[in-house]
Amino acid sequence: RFVTGLKLFITLNDCIKLNLNLRCASQVLYSLQAFKAIDAQAIYSELVQMPWEEIIPDPGYFSVTSNVSNESINNSMFANLRVKDAIVDRLRDIRTERPKTGAALTGTVIHLHWKDDFAEIFIDTTGDSIARHGYRKIPGLAPMLEGLAAATIYASKWDNKSPFINPMCGSGTLAIEAALMASNKVPGLFRSNYAFMHVLGYDASIYDKERLNIEAQIIDVKVPIFASDISSKAIENAKLNALAAGVSEMISFSVCDFYETHVPEDGAGVMMVNPEYGDRLGDETALEETYGRIGDFMKKKCGGYWGYVFTGNL
Known part of the structure; x- marks a missing residue:
């Protein structure tokens, strides 16, 4: 290959x-x-x-x-x-x-x-x-490669200004990469x-x-970036990674079920999630309910947003 x-x-x-x-x-x-x-x-x-x-x-x-x-x-x-x-x-x-x-x-x-x-x-x-961009000191479980996260954001409709919502953020890679892009901070600095x-x-x-x-x-910008995870340890690690990347003040982290992630109602932006999938973190059958809830979350809370699910279970 x-x-x-x-x-x-x-x-x-x-x-x-x-x-x-x-x-x-x-x-x-x-x-x-x-x-x-x-x-x-x-x-x-x-x-x-x-x-x-x-x-x-x-x-x-x-x-x-x-x-x-x-x-x-x-x-x-x-x-x-x-x-x-x-x-x-x-x-x-x-x-x-x-x-x-x-x-x-x-x-x-x-x-x-x-x-x-x-x-x-x-x-x-x-x-x-x-x-590998060098800021991620605590990778967490099955982390997304930084370069892949950046490429995924580039492929989305995000404009570097509107809200960026990242439920199930894990070690925070997607949210951190979004913050780096918005502030025009390149990986070579790390x-x-x-x-x-x-x-x-x-x-x-x-x-x-x-x-x-x-x-x-x-550039010094204020962009609404929200990241959440149900694991308090994951959020603790994500905050440390964001601090290492110099973007901790740009991201609002919260510990909650993904369905409770804050989504601004007045700004159409991007919701991007990299959930568990069968060959990565979880059992495929057990994930059916989770994926159903992701769909409900997108329909009921993300109206006007572009939604992206990075998964291996399609």
């Missing part, structure tokens, strides 16, 4: 701005070379010729990730190993010392995309996924280490300038 993406023609330093500003992406990959490869040996033969000494610092640390679908191997880790072997052999011949490698994405990250006989090698300028910082040629002044730029674009 290969995840879709967007292809741009940009420089390596442009990737700095993307990493700092994107809310919904997972990784920002910078293509180095595409080639034909029928097996893992072909991968090695191609990559051992590449000038890794111009990419990976000395001394340096690098890791390898991959997305592989090729019938010549059963385990993508073998492909990772051949990529690693090629880079190590190249650098050892040129620098005499073997570079350090490992699984942690804390240094230079090289990514292999290999499907059938098509291979492409990238610098992963991100490292740990930017879909992170200090990216893989692009460990690539030769990295210009720290571009990073510093972009951070100042995004900080200057934050």
Whole structure:
């Protein structure tokens, strides 16, 4: 299975701005070379010729990730190993010392995309996924990924100004992402280490300038955002997460059954809920009543609102 993406023609330093500003992406990959490869040996033969000494610092640390679908191997880790072997052999011949490698994405990250006989090698300028926005200190039970929450809100009719209602808020991810969008606060503000910082040629002044730029674009707004959960512990955790994100004053949290969630009558906005569903938190049969009540809640209390239910039980 290969995840879709967007292809741009940009420089390596442009990737700095993307990493700092994107809310919904997972990784920002910078293509180095595409080639034909029928097996893992072909991968090695191609990559051992590449000038890794111009990419990976000395001394340096690098890791390898991959997305592989090729019938010549059963385990993508073998492909990772051949990529690693090629880079190590190249650098050892040129620098005499073997570079350090490992699984942690804390240094230079090289990514292999290999499907059938098509291979492409990238610098992963991100490292740990930017879909995790870094503010969620207490995730709670089966939390929604921050990048997915942001994408879900983007796909809705919310205008960043009207009421945003989030019953069953759990750890507060949807409400927090809504508050971040309304205040124009981007996820890059919560992170200090990216893989692009460990690539030769990295210009720290571009990073510093972009951070100042995004900080200057934050706006102080009052948007009606209401989040509730029947669990007092969930609300306690959600408040701590909102505090870490710097949006605690923008969200009204309450402990109550979702049906009692406050919905302003004078403002048509968005009601978005990510309830339990069978393969995530609950038994499908037991959830029938809950889903029926969600429908009643939307009909009786959310007139004029756009309603969204994020679920796996359709």
